[in-house]
Amino acid sequence: MNLRLTGLTKRYGAVTAVDRVTLELVAGTTLALLGPSGCGKSTLLRLVAGLEAPDAGGVAIGDHDLTRTPTARRGFGMVFQDFALFPHLDVGANAAFGLVEARVPAATRAARVRELLALVGLAGLERRKVTELSGGQQQRVALARALAPEPRLLLLDEPLSNLDASLRESLKLELRSILTGLPAGAIYVTHDQGEAFTVADTVALMRAGRIVQVGTSEELLAKPAGPWAARFLGHDNVYDTAPQGAHLPATDGALLLRADLTRLGEPGTGATDVSVATAAREGLAWRLKLTAEAWGVTVTWRGFDRELPGHPAPGASFGLQVPPEAWRSIGSDA
Numbered sequence: 001m002n003l004r005l006t007g008l009t010k011r012y013g014a015v016t017a018v019d020r021v022t023l024e025l026v027a028g029t030t031l032a033l034l035g036p037s038g039c040g041k042s043t044l045l046r047l048v049a050g051l052e053a054p055d056a057g058g059v060a061i062g063d064h065d066l067t068r069t070p071t072a073r074r075g076f077g078m079v080f081q082d083f084a085l086f087p088h089l090d091v092g093a094n095a096a097f098g099l100v101e102a103r104v105p106a107a108t109r110a111a112r113v114r115e116l117l118a119l120v121g122l123a124g125l126e127r128r129k130v131t132e133l134s135g136g137q138q139q140r141v142a143l144a145r146a147l148a149p150e151p152r153l154l155l156l157d158e159p160l161s162n163l164d165a166s167l168r169e170s171l172k173l174e175l176r177s178i179l180t181g182l183p184a185g186a187i188y189v190t191h192d193q194g195e196a197f198t199v200a201d202t203v204a205l206m207r208a209g210r211i212v213q214v215g216t217s218e219e220l221l222a223k224p225a226g227p228w229a230a231r232f233l234g235h236d237n238v239y240d241t242a243p244q245g246a247h248l249p250a251t252d253g254a255l256l257l258r259a260d261l262t263r264l265g266e267p268g269t270g271a272t273d274v275s276v277a278t279a280a281r282e283g284l285a286w287r288l289k290l291t292a293e294a295w296g297v298t299v300t301w302r303g304f305d306r307e308l309p310g311h312p313a314p315g316a317s318f319g320l321q322v323p324p325e326a327w328r329s330i331g332s333d334a
Contacts, residue, residue: 028183029186226330
């Protein structure tokens with residue numbers, strides 16, 4: 001059954017942390033709540049979990065209104081950024097905690113724990129102390145514990161934020177694999193667009209307590225809902241008005257240049273002449289600031305050596321080939 005949030009609102013004094021949020025999560029899919037710190041995404045998750053009471057609006061699964069249902073009776077599993085494991089219990093006992101609370105028979109508990117530890121890559125570690133595990137392993141135990149009672153919804157609040165960058169990269173792929181196909185749907189809170197786009201089927205972008213845009217990662221990146229959304233999602237080339245000389249049709253609001261759809265070639269090839277203002281290495285890729293004098297703007301371009309017609313030293317000249325579909329009208333921020 002689908003989860004439905006209708007007009008959900010939460011205020012703390014004069015601050016509206018969650019502002020009339022209406023969303024639907026399709027059963028068996030993962031929804032990411034993505035946004036900067038302080039935008040209300042964790043508060044929204046707490047409202048779904050029942051850890052906070054809304055000032056207005058409701059939470060329902062199917063036809064069942066859960067707005068006033070206590071957390072323990074909602075049947076949701078929760079995974080938090082600090083893991084919240086019991087240090088005096090071993091891995092197996094931590095994973096089985098919800099099953100013990102539900103008075104599941106011991107043999108059934110043991111089989112379920114073995115199944116889940118295998119799922120999260122911890123097979124055979126039932127008797128290991130959780131204090132002896134790495135951060136990534138502890139987070140896997142927390143995930144197994146949340147999944148053990150077969151929740152009808154899984155809630156994850158910044159589950160990878162306390163891990164180092166390389167571990168986050170590997171775990172987000174594992175999380176995607178684990179969450180895909182689970183009967184329980186999931187809501188995944190993060191400020192990291194890479195995590196959101198990797199883990200989730202659908203992304204809800206939040207700003208100042210409101211939902212700005214909902215869609216797949218491809219939909220959000222292809223046409224962000226406004227200048228703020230475009231910049232937050234990592235687009236560099238957002239212009240409040242059409243660059244002069246770009247020969248674009250008149251449009252209201254801002255324009256986005258999808259630099260990933262452009263190409264660099266030799267100057268004087270019918271493309272827009274640009275010169276390199278700055279060039280910086282970002283790992284194996286280049287990040288170039290290009291001055292387009294004919295347009296009166298600077299364009300940021302990212303790419304690899306194989307995509308460059310020459311060495312991108314400051315002052316070097318290239319031709320920027322821009323197909324019509326690289327320009328997108330994205331309106332204005334509300």
